[in-house]
Amino acid sequence: MQANATPLTVVLVEDSFTIRRQLLQRLDAVPGLRVVGEAADEATALTLIGYLQPDAVLLDLSLAQGGSGIAVLKALRKQGYLGQVHVLSHQTEAYRAAVLAAGADGFFDKAEELELMLRQLTGQPEVPAPRPFDAVALHERLDQMVRLAVRDGSDVVVHVLAGSAEALQPLAARLIASLDGGDLVGWLGTSEGGRLCIAQIDGEDAPPLGGRPELQGSALRLGRAQLPDDALSARGLVTLAELRALGRLP
CATH class of the missing domain: 3.40.50.2300 (Response regulator)
Structure with missing residues (x-):
């Protein structure tokens, strides 16, 4: 096709x-x-x-x-x-x-x-693997995820990984392949900007992202924010997670 x-x-x-x-x-x-x-x-x-x-x-x-x-x-x-x-x-x-x-x-x-x-x-011998969302699509999908989670009383955990684009780009593909199908993986800004966002529904039951083998031994910095404890909006969660990844908030 x-x-x-x-x-x-x-x-x-x-x-x-x-x-x-x-x-x-x-x-x-x-x-x-x-x-x-x-x-x-x-x-x-x-x-x-x-x-x-x-x-x-x-x-x-x-x-x-x-x-x-x-x-x-x-x-x-x-x-x-x-x-x-x-x-x-x-x-x-x-x-x-x-x-x-x-x-x-x-x-x-x-x-x-x-x-x-x-x-x-x-009818394709190989179907293209899913790619990270761009910033616009990521925020749109995350808004939907957060609204539904607030309605249903579910937890959402937003992670931001900060580091070099060279390290984040191959990592993004590996995370998409290994995370649950409903999780979101996308860029904050462009793929060269050094910020990757991962959002997980019912995140308390998910394995800690920082313990995944893909991140072991890397120089990437990880920040985390959770709905509803830290924020009630998608952008609020992303901002807190990004500041924590940058070391500006504990």
């Missing part, structure tokens, strides 16, 4: 907010792919897909209100939907035969086989 071709449109059917957020973040990073609708239950999924007629559907097995992804899949094929349908689940082996027999184009483990699914979905 060429990046300048007509976008491949996708409807994402997933009832878990956390998993949907992680999937959307990865899908948004794929050139030429556009998510045009989201659903959490059978009725919404079928109505959206019938209305939008997307090129592909990514479908969870278990849906809200006791719904079934297999029921959605069977209904779509019965209605004549010819687009791709890829089912994502943690229960791949138990349901693989039934899902494929019902008309799915693929059945993948949502934790381990997302990149394999993307290759089949896009």
